[in-house]
Amino acid sequence: MSEDGKDLPKRVAIRDDLLTKPLDDLDKVRLVGSRCRQCGETSLGERGRCPNCGSGDMETRELGTEGTLWTYTVVRNRPPGKYRGPDPFQPFCMGLVELPDGLRVNALVEGDVEEMEIGVPLRLRVFVHHENEAGQEVVGFAFARTDKP
Amino acid sequence: MSDVVILGIGIHPFGRFDKTFEEIGAEAAAQAIDDAGVTWQDIQTAYLSRMYLPATSGARILRRLGSTDIPICDIEAACASGGVALRQAILAIRSGEIDLALVLGTEKMPRGFMDPSMIYAPWQVAMGLSLNPSYWSMRAKRHMYEHGTSELQIAKVAHKNHRNSVHNPNAMYRKEFSMEKIMESPLVCDPIHLLEICAPNDGAAAVVVASKERAAKLGGRPIQVDACVHTLATYSSDFRCPADSMSATMAPPGPTSATARKAYEIAGIGPQDIDCFEVQDTDAFCEIEIYEDIGLCGLGEGGALIDSGRTEINGDTPVNMSGGLICKGEPVGASHLGQIHEIVSQLRGDSGPRQVSGARTGMAHVLGAGGNCAVTIMSR
Numbered sequence A: 001m002s003e004d005g006k007d008l009p010k011r012v013a014i015r016d017d018l019l020t021k022p023l024d025d026l027d028k029v030r031l032v033g034s035r036c037r038q039c040g041e042t043s044l045g046e047r048g049r050c051p052n053c054g055s056g057d058m059e060t061r062e063l064g065t066e067g068t069l070w071t072y073t074v075v076r077n078r079p080p081g082k083y084r085g086p087d088p089f090q091p092f093c094m095g096l097v098e099l100p101d102g103l104r105v106n107a108l109v110e111g112d113v114e115e116m117e118i119g120v121p122l123r124l125r126v127f128v129h130h131e132n133e134a135g136q137e138v139v140g141f142a143f144a145r146t147d148k149p
Numbered sequence B: 001m002s003d004v005v006i007l008g009i010g011i012h013p014f015g016r017f018d019k020t021f022e023e024i025g026a027e028a029a030a031q032a033i034d035d036a037g038v039t040w041q042d043i044q045t046a047y048l049s050r051m052y053l054p055a056t057s058g059a060r061i062l063r064r065l066g067s068t069d070i071p072i073c074d075i076e077a078a079c080a081s082g083g084v085a086l087r088q089a090i091l092a093i094r095s096g097e098i099d100l101a102l103v104l105g106t107e108k109m110p111r112g113f114m115d116p117s118m119i120y121a122p123w124q125v126a127m128g129l130s131l132n133p134s135y136w137s138m139r140a141k142r143h144m145y146e147h148g149t150s151e152l153q154i155a156k157v158a159h160k161n162h163r164n165s166v167h168n169p170n171a172m173y174r175k176e177f178s179m180e181k182i183m184e185s186p187l188v189c190d191p192i193h194l195l196e197i198c199a200p201n202d203g204a205a206a207v208v209v210a211s212k213e214r215a216a217k218l219g220g221r222p223i224q225v226d227a228c229v230h231t232l233a234t235y236s237s238d239f240r241c242p243a244d245s246m247s248a249t250m251a252p253p254g255p256t257s258a259t260a261r262k263a264y265e266i267a268g269i270g271p272q273d274i275d276c277f278e279v280q281d282t283d284a285f286c287e288i289e290i291y292e293d294i295g296l297c298g299l300g301e302g303g304a305l306i307d308s309g310r311t312e313i314n315g316d317t318p319v320n321m322s323g324g325l326i327c328k329g330e331p332v333g334a335s336h337l338g339q340i341h342e343i344v345s346q347l348r349g350d351s352g353p354r355q356v357s358g359a360r361t362g363m364a365h366v367l368g369a370g371g372n373c374a375v376t377i378m379s380r
C-alpha cells in the first residue's frame, strides 16, 4: 500500500517503455523497440519520433531475444551515484549487444568477466534488479552468454 | 575566420586546490587581461565556460576583478564548453558590435568519477551503465578487435603524455612512469588502466580575443584564430552520448572527424599543415582514435602511429605536448581553453623544454558527453 492508500503494482519496469507487459512471468517479457517507417532505423524503447530522421511515423515492436556481443568492457569499480547493483560490489561486464532487428543495445552482459569475448552468443534475461523505496520489485534486463562460460 | 585574434592568455594550474572557483577563475582572467596589455574596463563582453558550477558563476568570478556593467553569461556544452564560449566571442566580434572580449573557463570538481546524474538517466545509474570510462573502453575493445590495436600501444600514449607533463608547471601530475608501471596500474574499465585515464579536478584558463583591427592598434603578440567549430555527434556516430542503443545498419563518421573536417575547410589547410596538436585524451586509447579521426593517419593506423614516435614533441606531428588530460586532469569548463593556452604558448615560442621547434600552426580538440565536439585551429 502507498501512503495515499492506493495499491502499488508489485512490479515495475526499470524504465516503463523498455519492457513489454505484463511483468508477472518474466520469461515472457521482451525488450521494446521502435522502428521508423520512413528510414527503417530501429532503436530501443518506445519513441514518438525517430532519432535518425525525426519522422513521427513509428511502429512499436518486440525485439529479438538472441544476439551477439559487438563490444564490451569490464566495470572494475563500483559505479557512483544511486547504483542499485549487488552489494558488495562485483565487477561486471557491460556491452553493446547486436540484435537481428538492426540495432545494438547497451546492456549488462552476464558471464565470467575474465573470459568475455567479442562475438559470443547472448540471450535476453529479464529479472528483478532491485527493490525500490516503495518496496516494489524493479525489473531490469541483461544479456547472458548461451555458450559455456 | 582570420579576422579574429587571441591577444592574451592566462591560466590557473590544473589540480586540486584549497581555493574557491571564484579565486581560481579570477586569477586566470586577470592574467589573460594583463597578457593582452589591456584593462578589465576595456573588455566589452565576457563568457564563462563551465559545466559543474552553480548559476551566475561568471558574474561571481568577474566581480572579483572590479564591478562593471560588462555582460557575462555562462556557457555549457560538456567537454566542448570552452570551444562554444570562444566561438560566441568570435561571433560577437564578427558581428561588429564589439572588438574586445574575454573568454574564461573555470571548474572545481569533486574527486573520483563525475556525478552520473548530470549525464545519465536514473535507470542507467541504477543498473551501473553510467560510468564514463566504460563507454570509452568499449570503443577501445572494438578497435583492438577490428584493427589489432594492442594494450602496449595504448600504454605508449600514456607513457608519452606522462613524459611530456614533466615540463608543464600547469599539469596536475608531472611524473614519468615506466611502461610496466602504467600497464600494472589497476584496470578501471578493461582495457584502460588507472595511469591511462584523466581525472576531474580544478582549474581555469582564459583568453582575450580581439578583432584584427583592434589588435593592430594594441600591439602585443596576437595569434590568429583560423577556425573554431562546434558540432554534436549525429545519429549513431558515437556512443559516448550516452545512447540506449546504436544502429547496426550504418556507421556515420564520428564527431571528431566531422568537426575536424569542417575546421580544416574553414581554415583552408589540412592536417599536414599543422605543426602541433592538443587533443582530448580522456583515456590513452582516445588519442589513438583521434589520430585517425583528425587525419594524422588512416583508419586503423593509430596504433602504428604511436609506435612510429611521430607524435612525440620532436616528431613531425607532436600531440599533447602539455601532457594532455591524462596529466593535466580535466576541469571540464577550463579544458579547451587550457589547450588553447598551450597552443598559443607554442606558437609564440614560449614553451621552454616542451617547445615544438618552429611551430606556426596548431590545433586544439575536445570531445565529450552528449557527443559535443569542438576544434580550434590557430596560427601565427
Ligand SMILES: [Zn+2]
Pocket: A036, A037, A038, A039, A040, A041, A050, A051, A052, A053, A054, A055
Ligand atoms: Zn527515421
